[in-house]
Amino acid sequence: MKTQTKRMAKIGLCIGIALMLLSMVVASAVQTSGGRVSVKSLSLETDAGYVMTAYLFIPDTATAETPAPGIVTSHGYLNNKEMQDANFVELSRRGFVVLAIDQPCHGNSEVMSVNSASGVYQGALALSRMPFVDVTRIGVTGHSMGGMSTNAAVASDNASGAPFISAVLLNNADPTYQDGDGNFANIYGSRDVGVVSAQYDEFFHQWIDDEGNRHEAPDYLEWENAQSFLNFGADPAEGLEQREADTVYTDTVDGEECIRVIYRPHIIHPWSHFSYQATVGVIDFFTRTLDAPNPIPATNQVWQWKEAFNFVGVIGLCLFVINFIILLTKTPVFADVGSAEPVAPTKVADGKGKIWFWGSLAAGALFSMLIYRRILAFGTSLPVSQTESMGLGLWSFLCGLFSIVSMLVYYHTYGKKHGMDLAARGVKISLKKLLKTIILAVIVVVVAYSCVFFAEYFFKVDFRLWTLAIKTFNPDMLGQAVLYGGLFMTFYVASSVSANAFNYNDIGGRHSWVNAIIVALFTTLPALILPWIQYIHYFTTDLMLWPASNMHILWLFPIVLILFGTTLISRAVYKATNNPYLAGIVNGCIITLMTVTNTCTTLV
Structure with missing residues (x-):
């Protein structure tokens, strides 16, 4: 099984590289x-x-x-x-x-x-x-x-x-x-x-x-x-x-x-x-x-092809990241960061376990949705260099804390009594393994962004879809990433641990991808529901429901894809490594860089 996983990861890595190259060539051909x-x-x-x-x-x-x-x-x-x-x-x-x-x-x-x-x-x-x-x-x-x-x-x-x-x-x-x-x-x-x-x-x-x-x-x-x-x-x-x-x-x-x-x-x-x-x-x-x-x-337009292949690049980069992580965990240096065999979904013991599963997902989505507008209004009012990063970062941080508290409550009131083994699920981790996990994650992020810089330098293109963009940046943006990175990291690491070590189970049937879709959808729900409410009201009354939150609601559009995609990425990595922190750290780094490089930065 280990050999099979490694072989599939090599194939996935090659497909990811091929999609990125295809994206660069076609997008460049269209814009030139x-x-x-x-x-x-x-x-x-x-x-x-x-x-x-x-x-x-x-x-x-x-x-x-x-x-x-x-x-x-x-x-x-x-x-x-x-x-x-x-x-x-x-x-x-x-x-x-x-x-x-x-x-x-x-x-x-x-x-x-x-x-x-x-x-x-x-x-x-x-x-x-x-x-x-x-x-x-x-x-x-x-x-x-x-x-x-x-x-x-x-x-x-x-x-x-x-x-x-x-x-x-x-x-x-x-x-x-x-x-x-x-x-x-x-x-x-x-x-x-x-x-x-x-x-x-x-x-x-x-x-x-x-x-x-x-x-x-x-x-x-x-x-x-x-x-x-x-x-x-x-x-x-x-x-x-x-x-x-x-x-x-x-x-x-x-x-x-x-x-x-x-x-x-x-x-x-x-x-x-x-x-x-x-x-x-x-x-x-x-x-x-x-x-x-x-x-x-004017009706003869070709820019849509560039947009389509820019998005092919996003897909290629995601495949590259997933499979590059998996392959690194199969090397001697990082072998102890992952597991030798793929992780199977756990079995839910009883009806209470199902209630915990659905209830915790719903509670997390509801909390995230209810605090969003107030937290964004507060965060963007602060005298900081990037108000958007601060607002979204604070929201991410609080949602991450809620997820951590939810997991602790679940473990001590239900999971521990029903034989939940935190070490077996990858939650309990040694300091050495954690440090190697962080080093591996940093390597993955650096190599992934090298692909982005390669695309810009040789083809003058990046990887994007509409307002979701993975682009190059000046070195000073690394300082911004350090400043806001902890806020985003709290959420993406907690989300990965929750989605995998706690919610990767047999709910959804014998096909594990159904469970992954369920978890990803609940993670994404706040970013879906708030715009639905805003725009259904606008289209039916010609007036915005929350005019003071117009900008903040718009920021949720790319977040829909980000939340859904990062959840699936973390699940794919966890199944192959039994390490719930690895993809969470990679996702947190990449989303932080995406956020701080696609906004307004002022000197404070």
């Missing part, structure tokens, strides 16, 4: 349009005095002799440049030079004491100085906070004395409707301006009417500010033509014809990163306004 677009990783010393990192996409048709229009794309708060892949893939394949930036304090850009809004303008300045970019055709676009940075770019461009930005697309962000005196105005002048406005945006297009009623994004076109924008800054009090979404309106401003348009994809705010409809709006707008050198219909 089969080699017709070159991708460069830049580190820019900006005029504002900080270093900003970016990806630069240069179509082979963009040269000093035939300069092409250029576009700056920006992510939103707590994201990074890779989140703009739908935009940079589709725009670059249409002949635009695209600069996808990491906003200050995000991605690999410089960390500062204040989250500056100047990133888009600094990116536009950089584009304007490139010899293969047509300075008369420069556009800017940003999602959410990136849209706010885009508005700031327009203000800086207006104040520069030599404005050069000609097209502005705000993606799930409000335009500037009024001037400094509070009067309705066209602050964009003769620029072409558009808005991609999600019909169910959770953060923008909100107002209180004269009767005190709250309105949110579904009512956006009824708002006088939206109508003023579509009427080129005219005062709604003068009686305006009621204008509609997805219609391009033209007017002449300062002797130049320009457009205003609001696209209304039927999506929520963060889905704009991952939306065919939203990407149609982006392509249509810049094709119209900047004259695409290689016009392709």
Whole structure:
């Protein structure tokens, strides 16, 4: 059986490596349009005095002799440049030079004491100085906070004395409707301006009417500010033509014809990163306004293939981690970290045992769900360098403590009386074995992230799905990982011990994978139920149930996959090693690194 386990682990490791390589090759081929677009990783010393990192996409048709229009794309708060892949893939394949930036304090850009809004303008300045970019055709676009940075770019461009930005697309962000005196105005002048406005945006297009009623994004076109924008800054009090979404309106401003348009994809705010409809709006707008050198219909999109194969990389990395761990435990150095034979599920002794199983799972899920909003509100209010990491870390820590208490109560009130052997299940562990477990886990994490750095260095891609991302990082992020790592580690180690040493049993039938799915689903339930409640209410009433928790609820989207996936990873490793700590430590390290490298970091 030991030989069989080792052979299967070798096969799994090879499959994982093959999937990661396939992910890198295909994702790179898509984002380079089969080699017709070159991708460069830049580190820019900006005029504002900080270093900003970016990806630069240069179509082979963009040269000093035939300069092409250029576009700056920006992510939103707590994201990074890779989140703009739908935009940079589709725009670059249409002949635009695209600069996808990491906003200050995000991605690999410089960390500062204040989250500056100047990133888009600094990116536009950089584009304007490139010899293969047509300075008369420069556009800017940003999602959410990136849209706010885009508005700031327009203000800086207006104040520069030599404005050069000609097209502005705000993606799930409000335009500037009024001037400094509070009067309705066209602050964009003769620029072409558009808005991609999600019909169910959770953060923008909100107002209180004269009767005190709250309105949110579904009512956006009824708002006088939206109508003023579509009427080129005219005062709604003068009686305006009621204008509609997805219609391009033209007017002449300062002797130049320009457009205003609001696209209304039927999506929520963060889905704009991952939306065919939203990407149609982006392509249509810049094709119209900047004259695409290689016009392709907006409905012809290939970025989804990049996203799909980015996720293939995630799957490959997970398979690599599982099987690399197992193989290391079969080496002489780490042989005593694992077991010689696979672990079989324990038998539940009686009906009380079943009640403990289902009750403890339900109690853990309920506790996690009930504390989430309050803990996140508290954690993100603290004066720390990464408020998201602190909020999620505190929640993880408390859920881990609850799991530990639950296991102790179970053992002393039921398990011990029914012959539960903590040593046989791997819970009781010697100090030497624990230290070797930690060393093995660190080796696995280092090698796993070497694959991520390899993907970025040679192919300019990472492993991700939507907002779930495993990406490279600067060395200073290791300090952040140490700062918050203990909070996450408490949960992932406790979760692994609970899911395996305590809950790996014959409940679920003769197929052990059924038990694994049950445990994984209960672990994931809080991250599923809270968004269901929030969005069912939003879609049925046009109002958010917990508007103050909008951001915190959105953070649960990637956590669904994280909680489900890490539970299955820990089960696979435990079955082969009888060591419940090993996968828990690996999971805790990787999730900590994922969290601290996909957020905003400020100097405190």
